Amino acid sequence: MNIGLFYGSSTCYTEMAAEKIRDIIGPELVTLHNLKDDALTLMEQYDVLILGIPTWDFGEIQEDWEAIWDQLDTLNLSGKIIAMYGMGDQLGYGEWFLDALGMLHDKLVPKGVTFIGYWPTEGYEFTSKKPIIADGELFVGLALDETNQYDLSDDRLQTWCEQILGEMAEQFS
């Protein structure tokens, strides 16, 4: 099993989370790709993708994701297992909290992928609708908020990595 972690990050928070995920799961399994530097087509080489996306400017996709957004349509991702995490600020931008995470999920649904890593909304305060499913009980990926809940992030990352490793094992069994 090989895992590609692709992320965009304007002020390094999503990048730091990417490094932590790699260190938790193990650098022998996870290769990091900053979308600013690496070709998007590399996604096709992996069995499992972890995608990190922050939301910017009142519900907008981060700029490096924006730059490759249309190219995502041309990739063959059929059969890939995908776990996503989003970075945002639930108190400053609660109306748009993690909107980009939801937009990426919606973009990938028609591509024949299997999602893992959905995450409970309990413990967050926000009103946005885009990043949630199951009547609001789940985010479509791990929700991180380094602005208001930075002290919870390490535990959330650890728990989520264990969760997705279990879900990957189920997919490959």
Ligand SMILES: Cc1cc2nc3c(=O)[nH]c(=O)nc-3n(C[C@H](O)[C@H](O)[C@H](O)COP(=O)(O)O)c2cc1C
């Ligand atoms: C001008 C500005 C606009 C933002 N807009 C949103 C937003 O609409 N939704 C959200 O959840 N977070 C928003 N944020 C918070 C960022 O997503 C957060 O700072 C995140 O950690 C940035 O990640 P990055 O450093 O990887 O780019 C905004 C932050 C700034 C400074």
